[in-house]
Amino acid sequence: MSKHQYEHLLPHSWTTQVTAWLAEDTPSFDWGGFVVGDGERTAHLNAKASGILAGVPFFNEVFKQLECTVQWHYEEGQYIDVKKQGGEKAKVVVATVKGSVRKLLLGERVALNTLARCSGIATASAAFLDKARKTGYKGIVAGTRKTTPGFRLVEKYGMLVGGVDMHRNDLSSMVMLKDNHIWATGSITNAIEKARSVCGFSQKIDVEVQSEEEAREAILAGADVIMLDNMNGDKLIECARKLKQDLHVSSTSAGKDAKTFLIESSGGIDLDNVGGGGHVDNAIDIISTSSIHQSTKHVDFSLKIDPSS
Numbered sequence: 001m002s003k004h005q006y007e008h009l010l011p012h013s014w015t016t017q018v019t020a021w022l023a024e025d026t027p028s029f030d031w032g033g034f035v036v037g038d039g040e041r042t043a044h045l046n047a048k049a050s051g052i053l054a055g056v057p058f059f060n061e062v063f064k065q066l067e068c069t070v071q072w073h074y075e076e077g078q079y080i081d082v083k084k085q086g087g088e089k090a091k092v093v094v095a096t097v098k099g100s101v102r103k104l105l106l107g108e109r110v111a112l113n114t115l116a117r118c119s120g121i122a123t124a125s126a127a128f129l130d131k132a133r134k135t136g137y138k139g140i141v142a143g144t145r146k147t148t149p150g151f152r153l154v155e156k157y158g159m160l161v162g163g164v165d166m167h168r169n170d171l172s173s174m175v176m177l178k179d180n181h182i183w184a185t186g187s188i189t190n191a192i193e194k195a196r197s198v199c200g201f202s203q204k205i206d207v208e209v210q211s212e213e214e215a216r217e218a219i220l221a222g223a224d225v226i227m228l229d230n231m232n233g234d235k236l237i238e239c240a241r242k243l244k245q246d247l248h249v250s251s252t253s254a255g256k257d258a259k260t261f262l263i264e265s266s267g268g269i270d271l272d273n274v275g276g277g278g279h280v281d282n283a284i285d286i287i288s289t290s291s292i293h294q295s296t297k298h299v300d301f302s303l304k305i306d307p308s309s
Helices: 013-024 031-036 056-065 082-086 101-134 153-162 179-184 189-197 214-220 235-245
Strands: 042-049 069-073 091-100 140-142 175-177 205-209 225-229 261-267 286-288 301-305
Touching: 013 056, 013 101, 031 101, 042 101, 056 069, 056 091, 056 101, 056 153, 082 286, 091 261, 101 153, 175 189, 179 189, 179 205, 189 205, 189 214, 205 214, 205 301, 214 225, 214 235, 225 235, 235 261
Parallel strands: 140 286, 175 205, 205 225, 225 261, 261 286
Antiparallel strands: 042 091, 042 301, 069 091
């Protein structure tokens, strides 16, 4: 359904996660399924709140494994404006699901929980990106690895549908050296040199720093990305601009120590302050935030059996 077909990015093994979710939700007897039986029925997926539809492949797979069919009336990535279509208590029929009534109800909660969470992240991601762009920011907006164990694939997928960068997916995706790594090895330079000795040329090294002095050490030691952690306001912007002016290879004033690197701003950035508060400047290449997926409001959906079916 999605014009971007993000489903094609999912790993071969992803459907086993859906199998595990279903097994977790019904580990023993299906008492409600006994009550309703196996008659063929039709159910309507209703959007009860406005938001971006995301998580279609996961919803589809739940019902595919339960031998039900899903017909979508909206495309993944599309914004569903519930209020515009009928006011505060309106419901918009997003999809129609057909199959055994027992199996419709067996998959109901797993499918809804996944869709609601994924859509909520996509909606929050799009809102954050839109606000950043309205300030004139042209860089990358990224989520973080502060995801829910066992549910990372869904949450990262929601970021993609919402239009933001997923940052690294896991510890193996990129070398990120934070304060604990630096303290444990004695210095920023030691940590970078040790990491580069094993990760080679194919992995980027992202180093968390607390000051301009630490940033310069990291750049000169060969870091690819400099994360200015928990800096904001004039301090952040001045630091980013000065590093680009003094050390970046594209700078006309950079000397013999010029390097190619990206500057990342992270820590405490959310929808309320991305439009101000000194977090946004085009000297900063990446803004990373966990606000688009931690404590993000879900988009409310319901699945209702059509009594006339």
